Amino acid sequence: MISNYIVIPGLTYGSQLALGALGITIVYSVLRFSNFAHGEFMSFGAMSSILLCWLFISLEINLYPLPTAILVLPIAIIFTIFYCLIVDKLIFKFYRQQNSKSVINLIVSIGVMFFTGGLIRFIVGPGDKNFFDGERFVFKAKTFKNFTGLNEGLTLKTTQGITILITVLLVILLFWFLNKTKTGKSMRAYSDNKDLALLSGINPEKVVLITWVITGTLACVAGTLYGLDKSYKPFTYLHLVLPIFSAAIVGGVGNPVGAIIGGFVIAFSELIITFAYKKIFFYFLPSFMVPEGLLQILSTDYKIAISFIILVLVLLIKPTGIYKGKVI
Amino acid sequence: MTNLSRIKILYIMMAITLFAVGIIQSWNVALTIFNLCLISSIMSLGINIQWGNAGIVNFGVMGFAALGGLANIIISMPPTQNAWDTGGFSIIIGLGIFILSIFLSIIIFKKSQFNKKIKYMVSFLIIISGYFFMRLLVDVPIEKIEAIEPAKTGYLGGFNLPVLISWPVGGLLAAFSAYIIGKISLGLRSDYLAIATLGISEIIIYILKNEDWLSRGVKNVNGLPRPVPYEIELQSKEWILQTSKILDIPIPELSSIIVKLSYSIWFCLVLLIVLYLLEIAVKSPWGRMMRAIRDNEVSANAMGKNIKRRHLQVFIIGSAIIGIAGAMLTTLDGQFTPVSYQPLRYTFLIWIMVIVGGSGNNFGSIIGGFLIWFFWVQAEPLGLWFISQITSHISDANVVKTHLLENAAHIRLMFMGLILLLTLRFAPKGLIPEVKR
Numbered sequence: 001m002i003s004n005y006i007v008i009p010g011l012t013y014g015s016q017l018a019l020g021a022l023g024i025t026i027v028y029s030v031l032r033f034s035n036f037a038h039g040e041f042m043s044f045g046a047m048s049s050i051l052l053c054w055l056f057i058s059l060e061i062n063l064y065p066l067p068t069a070i071l072v073l074p075i076a077i078i079f080t081i082f083y084c085l086i087v088d089k090l091i092f093k094f095y096r097q098q099n100s101k102s103v104i105n106l107i108v109s110i111g112v113m114f115f116t117g118g119l120i121r122f123i124v125g126p127g128d129k130n131f132f133d134g135e136r137f138v139f140k141a142k143t144f145k146n147f148t149g150l151n152e153g154l155t156l157k158t159t160q161g162i163t164i165l166i167t168v169l170l171v172i173l174l175f176w177f178l179n180k181t182k183t184g185k186s187m188r189a190y191s192d193n194k195d196l197a198l199l200s201g202i203n204p205e206k207v208v209l210i211t212w213v214i215t216g217t218l219a220c221v222a223g224t225l226y227g228l229d230k231s232y233k234p235f236t237y238l239h240l241v242l243p244i245f246s247a248a249i250v251g252g253v254g255n256p257v258g259a260i261i262g263g264f265v266i267a268f269s270e271l272i273i274t275f276a277y278k279k280i281f282f283y284f285l286p287s288f289m290v291p292e293g294l295l296q297i298l299s300t301d302y303k304i305a306i307s308f309i310i311l312v313l314v315l316l317i318k319p320t321g322i323y324k325g326k327v328i
Numbered sequence: 329m330t331n332l333s334r335i336k337i338l339y340i341m342m343a344i345t346l347f348a349v350g351i352i353q354s355w356n357v358a359l360t361i362f363n364l365c366l367i368s369s370i371m372s373l374g375i376n377i378q379w380g381n382a383g384i385v386n387f388g389v390m391g392f393a394a395l396g397g398l399a400n401i402i403i404s405m406p407p408t409q410n411a412w413d414t415g416g417f418s419i420i421i422g423l424g425i426f427i428l429s430i431f432l433s434i435i436i437f438k439k440s441q442f443n444k445k446i447k448y449m450v451s452f453l454i455i456i457s458g459y460f461f462m463r464l465l466v467d468v469p470i471e472k473i474e475a476i477e478p479a480k481t482g483y484l485g486g487f488n489l490p491v492l493i494s495w496p497v498g499g500l501l502a503a504f505s506a507y508i509i510g511k512i513s514l515g516l517r518s519d520y521l522a523i524a525t526l527g528i529s530e531i532i533i534y535i536l537k538n539e540d541w542l543s544r545g546v547k548n549v550n551g552l553p554r555p556v557p558y559e560i561e562l563q564s565k566e567w568i569l570q571t572s573k574i575l576d577i578p579i580p581e582l583s584s585i586i587v588k589l590s591y592s593i594w595f596c597l598v599l600l601i602v603l604y605l606l607e608i609a610v611k612s613p614w615g616r617m618m619r620a621i622r623d624n625e626v627s628a629n630a631m632g633k634n635i636k637r638r639h640l641q642v643f644i645i646g647s648a649i650i651g652i653a654g655a656m657l658t659t660l661d662g663q664f665t666p667v668s669y670q671p672l673r674y675t676f677l678i679w680i681m682v683i684v685g686g687s688g689n690n691f692g693s694i695i696g697g698f699l700i701w702f703f704w705v706q707a708e709p710l711g712l713w714f715i716s717q718i719t720s721h722i723s724d725a726n727v728v729k730t731h732l733l734e735n736a737a738h739i740r741l742m743f744m745g746l747i748l749l750l751t752l753r754f755a756p757k758g759l760i761p762e763v764k765r
Binding site: 111283304 | 362538676731741743746749753
């Protein structure tokens with residue numbers, strides 16, 4: 001029961017948020033600014049997947065039980081990385097060379113956000129797109145009941161399974177890269193102390209390039225997975241950037257572990273606080289003691305507001321976040 | 329070019345453009361744009377005093393504007409007597425208890441001598457119990473109130489006072505919430521502050537959307553009273569009939585033009601007052617101190633200025649101005665629609681106005697407000713025209729062409745992003761730069 005309504009959706013939504021927050025955190029720790037355009041980068045990634053999906057479906061290439069989106073994901077990632085690099089070359093590079101304040105960079109990223117948002121709506125239009133195909137469920141409630149003999153079913157949608165799996169893979173890969181390879185180490189050195197890293201011969205342009213490659217990958221995967229799980233609508237991505245920021249800050253900006261933890265904290269608290277506890281009481285208490293009403297702590301309408309409430313609480317109590325930020 | 333001549337040229341050009349719209353499209357359209365331009369330039373004045381003069385990043389514009397709109401309801405709508413009888417007071421008592429519990433926990437947290445963990449536990453427990461106690465008191469009356477004629481009222485209503493009072497009250501509401509928000513978040517670094525204000529304004533809008541007893545939520549409040557006469561009343565007046573004969577304009581159009589003009593007069597009045605006060609403030613020693621804090625916090629602190637206090641002060645002043653503008657906006661619309669406050673989009677529109685106009689210069693913010701709002705409204709037809717010009721040699725049956733024409737309206741988001749990026753790159757000081765004093 002609880003696992004059906006809280007654990008699995010929480011894990012899915014949490015992984016999507018965590019991937020997004022990782023992207024923001026990495027840009028923050030290396031390039032030193034809060035990237036408001038990240039939500040639109042995610043949207044761009046999802047859009048490229050959708051366009052490629054349509055192409056592949058029309059060519060009748062697919063991976064049946066899995067959705068076609070998985071097949072086209074690598075190509076979409078390359079598109080997104082290219083877009084990020086172009087944006088960096090045309091826009092962010094100038095301010096980096098000028099050593100502008102981070103606030104200026106933030107406002108610039110808002111300009112990028114507007115432009116990208118307009119571009120995406122211009123290409124695919126503002127409407128709802130559903131690009132999921134393939135098998136809907138890994139296992140359904142009924143089969144699970146028969147299989148385990150429990151009297152409450154457990155369902156796992158394919159999208160949820162894929163989301164969790166890909167996130168785990170990607171996070172392992174990322175941490176291996178940051179901690180074990182030479183390039184990853186040079187990135188960490190650069191984010192720790194820029195001048196010292198430059199003195200010891202690290203090429204700053206290469207670090208920036210790698211940063212955008214990672215950011216583009218994360219953004220594209222997160223965007224596509226979110227689009228697969230819910231459905232793709234450019235407008236929702238504009239709003240997704242706020243919970244992602246809360247996740248990054250709650251975990252501690254600049255800390256990848258923190259970003260992941262933050263994502264899950266936000267996702268689970270959203271679900272736990274708006275969960276209707278009536279059904280649980282129904283199991284534990286005799287029927288005459290079950291109270292009326294749904295017994296929510298806050299009504300479901302406030303789902304998104306919860307991430308900001310948590311954000312405000314964290315900023316009040318511990319502004320550095322759960323894990324101390326600023327170290328990659 | 330000196331600043332003064334820039335101001336003159338830009339203002340005259342803007343006036344000519346608006347007149348051109350009046351002649352080409354219609355005077356009604358031109359006046360609608362003009363009124364909204366006035367409101368957006370008041371909002372950008374509010375941001376300008378915060379960002380241009382004190383360096384505070386406030387992304388909470390829409391939250392404060394929505395609070396200003398709420399003031400309209402509280403002041404000018406007639407009270408719903410039934411609702412007050414069934415439980416208006418218990419809601420207020422419940423809210424009072426919750427607020428009291430928050431204050432109590434803050435006092436305990438600050439004054440008591442326990443170690444940190446116990447402090448957190450105690451204040452957390454007090455707030456939580458206060459919250460559930462409030463829910464106990466409030467839940468039933470809210471349901472009852474929302475059940476009273478949900479199609480028409482279903483909320484507490486207001487005080488039935490003239491709507492003009494709601495403008496200063498909107499400012500006060502915004503100022504009060506700015507005090508709380510500032511206390512929470514002004515100690516943070518600039519990007520944290522930006523995100524925190526954005527988040528808090530989103531919370532405010534969520535509350536207004538969902539608390540039906542207060543603002544009818546997504547059901548909107550329609551038919552707010554006006555500070556100007558209605559078109560229908562005007563149409564029966566003798567002098568209108570005569571002027572319409574002299575000017576050769578149909579009566580309905582003339583009456584709506586007169587209504588819009590009288591709105592414009594009110595808004596101009598507010599704009600001039602706000603501008604006058606801000607100009608005095610910026611030129612005074614207070615303004616100098618603000619700029620000193622903006623340019624170098626450490627040395628200003630060393631000179632004995634209380635930076636946190638000054639920041640809080642300017643944050644409250646700017647937010648109050650935005651609140652007033654928000655109240656005016658709702659009065660102009662004649663209805664309160666919480667859904668229309670989209671924090672991400674419109675907040676940044678105001679920011680673009682300030683940056684394009686020239687941060688730190690009040691006249692710049694006003695012209696920025698006019699220009700950007702004008703573009704925002706006119707970009708849609710402009711984009712459509714642009715696309716149809718480009719694609720004119722392609723046949724009408726082409727899929728690409730129809731797709732482009734369909735989505736041309738969204739080109740304005742691209743426009744706005746482009747304008748912001750180009751300004752920041754090539755003219756970071758804006759159209760009318762800050763005066764060197």
